[in-house]
């Protein structure tokens with residue numbers, strides 16, 4: 001097969017590559033073919049994702065040929081034969097998940113849950129994308145952020161804690177060094193359960209923890225780096241662990 005530049009289409013991201021790897025496993029060693037219903041289904045899913053804005057409207061974007069080509073790349077990663085233009089993302093995903101089809105299926109279904117929950121919404125802005133991406137995939141990560149940034153949720157949480165006083169549930173800081181009228185600004189709401197397992201509906205106050213802004217960032221980074229869910233309790237223990245012992 002000829003090496004193509006993908007008609008100037010945007011690079012594949014992690015979620016897209018995981019979906020392609022799922023298709024690779026579904027083919028059970030068969031050569032990917034753009035007429036195969038499994039490849040056509042992959043192409044349709046990829047074209048429905050809201051990641052790439054205008055670029056995704058081009059007819060060549062993730063079309064069945066492109067989808068088959070990507071699956072072929074992943075295949076050559078396994079066989080070591082054929083194509084030499086396997087991307088860094090392909091290599092990373094293959095090294096991480098190539099021996100674990102069960103995990104690929106699980107992650108692909110989380111990504112699809114993200115798609116289902118985000119349909120009708122516009123593409124995430126680059127600001128929202130940030131630098132963390134949970135194992136649940138980009139869409140559910142964004143959903144996590146959106147939920148906990150909802151002003152109503154944060155207000156309700158602060159109100160609930162009015163009598164008790166504000167304290168970060170991870171580091172214990174109360175920010176009492178700040179004048180009382182600024183103190184609340186140091187705190188954020190964090191959703192303590194994976195979005196995929198809470199589903200639609202209103203966020204319950206029992207599902208959110210109060211964290212200082214720094215701990216909240218650190219916890220998100222931990223979840224992103226370790227590619228699994230990490231609760232506040234565990235995060236508290238992890239930040240106290242000696243340097244270099246965990247990451």
Ligand SMILES: [Zn+2]
Pocket residue numbers: 168169170171172173211212213214215216
């Ligand atoms: Zn804190």
Ligand SMILES: [Zn+2]
Pocket residue numbers: 144148189190191216220
């Ligand atoms: Zn959070």
